[in-house]
Amino acid sequence: MRKGLFLTIEGCDGSGKTTACTSVIERLTQEGYDVMYSREPGGSDIAEQIRKVILDVKNTAMDVRTEALLYAASRRQHLIEKIIPAINQGKIVICDRFIDSSLAYQGYGREIGIEDVLKINQFSIEGYFPDLTIYYDIDPQSGLNRIASRKNLDRLDVESLNFHNRVHQGYQIVCQMFPDRIKVIDASKSKQEVSEQTYQLIKEKINSYESR
Ligand code: TMP
Numbered sequence: 001m002r003k004g005l006f007l008t009i010e011g012c013d014g015s016g017k018t019t020a021c022t023s024v025i026e027r028l029t030q031e032g033y034d035v036m037y038s039r040e041p042g043g044s045d046i047a048e049q050i051r052k053v054i055l056d057v058k059n060t061a062m063d064v065r066t067e068a069l070l071y072a073a074s075r076r077q078h079l080i081e082k083i084i085p086a087i088n089q090g091k092i093v094i095c096d097r098f099i100d101s102s103l104a105y106q107g108y109g110r111e112i113g114i115e116d117v118l119k120i121n122q123f124s125i126e127g128y129f130p131d132l133t134i135y136y137d138i139d140p141q142s143g144l145n146r147i148a149s150r151k152n153l154d155r156l157d158v159e160s161l162n163f164h165n166r167v168h169q170g171y172q173i174v175c176q177m178f179p180d181r182i183k184v185i186d187a188s189k190s191k192q193e194v195s196e197q198t199y200q201l202i203k204e205k206i207n208s209y210e211s212r
């Protein structure tokens with residue numbers, strides 16, 4: 001049995017997941033919980049080096065399977081170096097994106113196939129699925145409008161609306177594949193509501209974990 005908890009947050013670009021999570025982490029930390037926040041791709045030195053290659057807007061020649069393998073490689077390194085050690089210390093690990101991003105973006109968005117991308121990721125994570133995943137559901141166009149003013153858009157942000165629509169559909173399929181693990185929040189609601197719902201879901205998980 002895991003000593004700590006492994007939570008992940010997921011959503012299309014511009015879903016507001018990172019903002020919601022930041023305020024919840026502050027709240028949990030004030031309550032005395034030992035929380036570690038991390039994000040993918042990246043989160044450790046080697047994984048961040050892989051992130052640069054994946055997201056560089058100049059890498060237009062990147063093959064879709066190369067992209068999927070690089071995400072899986074970055075995930076593996078981050079999991080081994082950062083996530084597992086923190087969970088073994090009893091921390092609550094909150095990771096911004098994990099395996100479901102690859103299933104939705106590479107599996108469905110890039111049309112490789114969710115099952116094939118799941119297979120390479122099973123090799124990468126060796127059964128280390130999150131205890132809880134929160135998916136922030138937003139209409140892709142609204143998400144893209146939210147990030148339009150950002151200065152540093154990456155190689156995936158600048159993809160077509162069609163691609164982002166497919167990613168959104170991919171997420172719906174992934175939610176149906178893992179209904180017990182993935183909980184959905186309507187991310188079109190106000191920041192306060194989204195953050196409150198995030199807090200409630202995480203607290204429920206912590207409470208059920210503490211009463212094991
Ligand atoms: P971020 O904008 O949340 O930092 O994520 C970077 C981009 O990488 C985002 O567009 C989603 C994408 N991504 C994938 O396509 N597959 C993955 O497995 C992960 C973790 C992210």
